[in-house]
Amino acid sequence: MYTYTRRVNYYETDKMGVVHHSNYIRYFEEARTCFMEAAGWPYPRLEAEGIMSPVIAVSCEYKMPVRYPEVISVETRLVSMSKFRCSFRYEVRGADGTLRATGASEHCYLSGSGAIVNIQKTDPDFYNAFLPLTEEEGPRKRPHQIQKEE
Numbered sequence: 366m367y368t369y370t371r372r373v374n375y376y377e378t379d380k381m382g383v384v385h386h387s388n389y390i391r392y393f394e395e396a397r398t399c400f401m402e403a404a405g406w407p408y409p410r411l412e413a414e415g416i417m418s419p420v421i422a423v424s425c426e427y428k429m430p431v432r433y434p435e436v437i438s439v440e441t442r443l444v445s446m447s448k449f450r451c452s453f454r455y456e457v458r459g460a461d462g463t464l465r466a467t468g469a470s471e472h473c474y475l476s477g478s479g480a481i482v483n484i485q486k487t488d489p490d491f492y493n494a495f496l497p498l499t500e501e502e503g504p505r506k507r508p509h510q511i512q513k514e515e
Contacts, residue, residue, distance in 0.1 A: 367403055369396035369439045373431055384431040389466050390423055393455045396439035397470065404498060406491055414488055417475040421450070425468040429459075436460045445501045446492070448485040449473055
């Protein structure tokens with residue numbers, strides 16, 4: 366699990382002062398890219414190796430509103446990883462720990478030309494670095510905590 370923290374910006378809210386629903390998807394992406402960076406594989410590194418990882422599915426369930434200028438955290442978990450795709454889960458929490466939203470995203474691996482690639486063969490270092498971070502590695506295994514270096 367990786368926890369990403371940020372302050373809500375005024376421009377992310379609607380006329381009612383509530384964070385607009387579309388911004389949660391952006392929060393997920395911010396958290397996921399920070400997760401990747403903290404694990405040693407920022408997107409620029411992956412892309413420099415000729416691999417893209419587009420979102421192929423995303424969902425969000427809203428529990429309680431988030432308002433400006435709250436500080437939120439997005440707990441990010443790599444749930445599963447296969448040779449061709451991976452999936453993440455997200456929990457958005459307020460500063461007081463209340464659950465505000467949950468979400469998920471699924472990604473595949475593509476070459477620079479757009480062809481689906483087997484990440485285990487194409488980039489075994491990436492595959493072997495992330496596979497142990499998945500929650501499906503075993504029911505008795507606790508999710509790894511990833512700490513971002515300051």
